[in-house]
Amino acid sequence: MPRHLLSLWDFTGKELTAIINDGLKLKKESAAGIRHTDLAGRTIGMIFEKPSTRTRVSFEAAMYGLSGQVVYLSGRDTQLSRNEPLKDMARVMSRYVDGIVVRTFGQEIVDELARYADVPVINALTDRHHPCQILSDIMTVIETRGDIADRHIAWIGDGNNMANSWIEAAVRLDFRLTLACPEGYEPAATIMKRAKAAAGDRINLIRDPKEAVAEAEVINVDVWASMGQESEAEKRLKIFAPYQLNAELLAAAGNDPVVLHCLPAHRGEEISEEVLEGDRCAAWDQAENKLHIHKAILRKFIA
Numbered sequence: 001m002p003r004h005l006l007s008l009w010d011f012t013g014k015e016l017t018a019i020i021n022d023g024l025k026l027k028k029e030s031a032a033g034i035r036h037t038d039l040a041g042r043t044i045g046m047i048f049e050k051p052s053t054r055t056r057v058s059f060e061a062a063m064y065g066l067s068g069q070v071v072y073l074s075g076r077d078t079q080l081s082r083n084e085p086l087k088d089m090a091r092v093m094s095r096y097v098d099g100i101v102v103r104t105f106g107q108e109i110v111d112e113l114a115r116y117a118d119v120p121v122i123n124a125l126t127d128r129h130h131p132c133q134i135l136s137d138i139m140t141v142i143e144t145r146g147d148i149a150d151r152h153i154a155w156i157g158d159g160n161n162m163a164n165s166w167i168e169a170a171v172r173l174d175f176r177l178t179l180a181c182p183e184g185y186e187p188a189a190t191i192m193k194r195a196k197a198a199a200g201d202r203i204n205l206i207r208d209p210k211e212a213v214a215e216a217e218v219i220n221v222d223v224w225a226s227m228g229q230e231s232e233a234e235k236r237l238k239i240f241a242p243y244q245l246n247a248e249l250l251a252a253a254g255n256d257p258v259v260l261h262c263l264p265a266h267r268g269e270e271i272s273e274e275v276l277e278g279d280r281c282a283a284w285d286q287a288e289n290k291l292h293i294h295k296a297i298l299r300k301f302i303a
């Protein structure tokens, strides 16, 4: 049975730390001109049913950077678009490639692919989780703050896929997480409940963004309407307006926080131009770190 990367919950803190440390090492080695060939002769299939700039390019560049190869399939390229069952897709792909990286809608789609695949399945974003992204984000926290355990991280805005994965990371990596979300837009109740049972008061859901950033050492924001929620975007603009990360909200933060945004950013919505382009914002290093973390993930799961 291959090991899959479907959500962070399935891993110990030690395992997640090993991936992040490998990402940090690979970044240093890349800067020093050291190249790796771990995945020579290996191929991954990438099935992307939602758009992507960073995740697609960084996974492809990571695979080629390790001397491997990639077959990219957009949603409309495969027979899934004509209702071929996932279990058939999983078994056939397993005969061709050494791993499957998937970006799609329901988490049950990646779960089903993993159930029938004989090769590792890696979740490159679902409506429920974005585990690979959070590993790059934590790598960025370690670069900017030195470590992650006991750090105070704030999540401001929608309780979406990113928020769910941050919650699972908080349990496994022992940091404090305060989420400020408007009523009706909280993270998944089952994820929150399980996390609270494991981590207690280290993880808190509140309403007030100022309270959430007061002691934060890292502030995370993300779009107010995720992919697939475009029809709600207009309505969400009003609901989320008090949650914009701007100079005023940043001024309420007492611990010189680093600002993270997984991108793409909507300037003037979840984040002001000033904060996104300001010197507290590490979004560009965070985006780069996807390349190094994806190499680390591929080395762990595919090699």
Ligand code: CP
Pocket (backbone or CB within 6 Å): 051, 052, 053, 054, 055, 056, 125, 133, 262, 263, 264
């Ligand atoms: N952060 C992120 O996943 O970006 P893409 O949607 O461009 O892949």
Ligand code: NVA
Pocket (backbone or CB within 6 Å): 125, 160, 161, 162, 222, 223, 225, 226, 227, 262, 263, 264
């Ligand atoms: N929450 C966002 C993340 C994009 C990388 C979305 O799902 O669209």
